[in-house]
Amino acid sequence: MQIPKPYLLFLGDVRDALAVKMARGILTWRPEACVGQLRLDDQTPSLGIDDLPLEAGRERGAQTLVVGTANAGGKLPEHWVDTLEQAIELGYNVASGMHQRLAAIPRLADAAKRQGVKLFDIRHDAPALEVGNGKRRSGRRVLSVGLDCAVGKMFSALALEAELKSRGEKADFRATGQSGILIQGEGIAVDAVVADFISGAAEYISPANDADHWDLVEGQGSLFHPSYAGVSLGLLHGAQPDFLVMCHELGRPHVRHLPHIQLPSYAACVERNLANARTTNPDVVLAGFSINTSNVDEAQARAHLAEIEAEFGVPATDPVRFGVGPLIDHLIERTR
């Protein structure tokens, strides 16, 4: 699965900024892949890029219309389907992260067949997978892990990729969730594969590579999250990381959505991840911390990061506030 770029970002007629978060992520990380946005009315939040009708998007070279929104229920409103059908008639491929499959909507499936374009249901499309085999692969792998869900694992991996590339290193972000897949144009939503194939999916997206090539694998969930830990462990085994980057959001009171489940300490989370990762890569080490400190002021943030560095002896940064330079310095130093 490789989603043809560039994209026209379809925002429908959603009303709140959170609903366009996925489209905003694509624009943030792959601005060169976004020719513009398509909003169905003026009350839809703008991403600050050109509003383009479908025809104009095609003229600017757009290959794929991306449904870059999340809505409650995950179902496509009927009038959105009208727009998608028109897009297909104009030669667009369509990509969606909705639960409802594009391919299961007959008029879209028929139109796509007629036009010879592709429908990408990124939650559901996965290649035929094998179960993981745990065999060592060449190349360098960094996996972002975390104390919880939604603590910046995708952001951190993308920031590491960008910084490595800016220093002339060979590096690829490896997407394991739907936003990441839309950003990268390929990947597998590991939480949506059949349970037996979690680690196999991680092995698939991060194959053997040049010895000096970096894979930045997007982590998912947490080993301590009772809903998703199975996905996290399979991903940890399959990604076979040489380096872990521990992610967190400062000030989170408990495991997300589960007030009865306490968060682990940094030390417990590092130890548990390293211990499990050694099953497929005995040489794995902790490379540093990537902490979202937006809940505190800069002085408090620096103090917290300094405490972590003192405890673990590796760099700790906020990737938004301070960048990931210190993590990359450390990674390059350790592989020299």
Place this chain on the structure above:
Amino acid sequence: MQIPKPYLLFLGDVRDALAVKMARGILTWRPEACVGQLRLDDQTPSLGIDDLPLEAGRERGAQTLVVGTANAGGKLPEHWVDTLEQAIELGYNVASGMHQRLAAIPRLADAAKRQGVKLFDIRHDAPALEVGNGKRRSGRRVLSVGLDCAVGKMFSALALEAELKSRGEKADFRATGQSGILIQGEGIAVDAVVADFISGAAEYISPANDADHWDLVEGQGSLFHPSYAGVSLGLLHGAQPDFLVMCHELGRPHVRHLPHIQLPSYAACVERNLANARTTNPDVVLAGFSINTSNVDEAQARAHLAEIEAEFGVPATDPVRFGVGPLIDHLIERTR
């Protein structure tokens, strides 16, 4: 999903004893649920029960024809489909653990619809699941865990259920794999659910129950198996066990099918399982060991079990050679 009993066990025309292992498991654990066997020829291994044609099976009350075999490729031979169709016409439900879905074979689906009977594709049928929530549930739960795949986790859970029932305790085996589901008539193949729902599936099959009721949850895989550990961890979190029974096969040289992956020590495996289980049940303890010692003589077996008991201070037994009485004594003692 509740598969109607009793069963007629369909063995097709397989040639080796291993291929009828699933049918043999059903007969071993639920002899009262098996009215007989149906073999397509005399060279098929017999389970030692009555050979019954389809009509005679129905006369003895059989409700479901169970495809109790495994074959390479997981595909139903065409002449087996003939037999299944005849069975449906006679009013049988049909249950299968094959990869190929019964419901995807048009003539079986049509016949089932016409006759008002059900097709059970036990690898694939799962109810609509929620993600796990990790909330404590009432009742007692025992989960069989292991150093590896295929070390007797299903056998141990079934043996514990049988022994508890023989002592007048309220107990239910909770099936998480296809053989277990056929034995119990219900359950979910947790390795076949969408990865996000592993722990949710475990919560579903083992709901809140009477405070003195025992759930014996069938474990899967191992936290140390690079192919399946995600399933094992999700199951561990979702099952929320109060007690773990550690299973192993004495003399296994390495992780099954993966000569490059070492087995953990008993101590490491116990520690890792307990640490992870505490996420959803801080009170979890190790209840004992269930070891397949068939590779050594009885004196060696007793010596090995005694060593384990000395190291861990809990009973260790071979459930086939010595029964699970000591484990049940210990469980009952600890809950008195």
